[in-house]
Structures are given as C-alpha cells and as structure tokens.
Amino acid sequence: MIDRVVQLGWVLDHLDDLASDFSVFHRIPDVTTLDGPTFLRLAWRMPAYEGVMRAAALAAREADTGPAPRMAPGRQEEINPGTRTALMADPAFAGLFSYGSSRG
Template identity: 85%
Template sequence: MLDHLDDLASDFSVFHRIPDVTVLDGPTFLRLAWRMPAYQGVMQARAAAYQEADTSAGATPRMAPGRHEEINPGTRTSLMADPAFAGLFSYGSSRG
C-alpha cells in the first residue's frame, strides 16, 4: 500500500471526493483504501496487473471466484485484536 500512496490519493479524490488523504485517521484510510480496486481507477488497474502477473506465473489468483477473504471492519476493537495489524495503531491509554 505504501508504494501506491500517490495512486490512492488520486483515486480518493475522484471517488470519495477527499482531496487530502492525510486528514483521515488510519482505520478510515485503510477501510477506504481496501475498497479502491472496486472502482475504475488507478488502483483497479494496478490490482488487475498484479492478478495477471500472479496468474501468468502459475500462482493461484488472490481473489478466485467463490473464494472469500475475511475483511477486518476497521473498528478499534477489531484492529487491536487482529495480529496482522499488531503495533500499527495506537489508541493511547485506556485509563480514564
């Protein structure tokens, strides 16, 4: 994702009317960025190119028909509990 920040920023401005992605909090950015390949933008073209490269190299497509990957909803609780996001988000102290 970090390699495509400029592409994401471009697609965010077109499809979500968000001219500056840096105003988004991390969970919101990730939720929206995850969905960018669904729109006909730069990220859809990049995702298609990656899929084509994987398929032509003999790899199983990442999103084969009928195959569903679990999507983290991006809530505070789900991000903190998901090992894939360990250490990426800090919500400060839980003390009142």
C-alpha cells in the same frame, strides 16, 4: 515488523493513484489531510471501486508481483472493516495501532 512493512508497502508505490481514486470515490481532494488509520482503511478498500487501484490490484494478482491490496479468489476483495475491534483482533495489525488504556 518487516512483514508488516511489506504488506503495507504497496501504498508507497501507488500514492498518486490512491490520491486520484480518493478524489473520485470519496471526494477527498487532499489525502494528506487524513490521519494514518483512516487513510489506510480507505486505501485498503480502493480495489472495490472501478478505479486505478482496482486495475492495479487485478494486474498484481494476475502477475503475482507481490504485495498489493489483497483480492481473494471468488470475492472482490478481503478487507478489514477498520473498526477498533476488528483492527485489534486482526493479527496483521498487531502492534500497529494504539488505542491507549481502556480504563477511564
């Protein structure tokens, strides 16, 4: 659980930056209107755009300052597409989201 908090902790350090990028790239003026999974799914993608979060991710990678949106060498970024299947299959998200019973 601590690893997961560390992995997502970068979001808390960049709330204003994320809000700014969300308003520019997704035209979402108030990020607090988003549910948690949607917010995190979109926040994870922010380094793909030419905004504040891309600059922060590149700076963190260069300085190796710890948790930040992951950007793999040779690729712009590694992202989980945020679909139910992808989230359930990704060990990094184990136990974070609950989709309830699959039985009707």
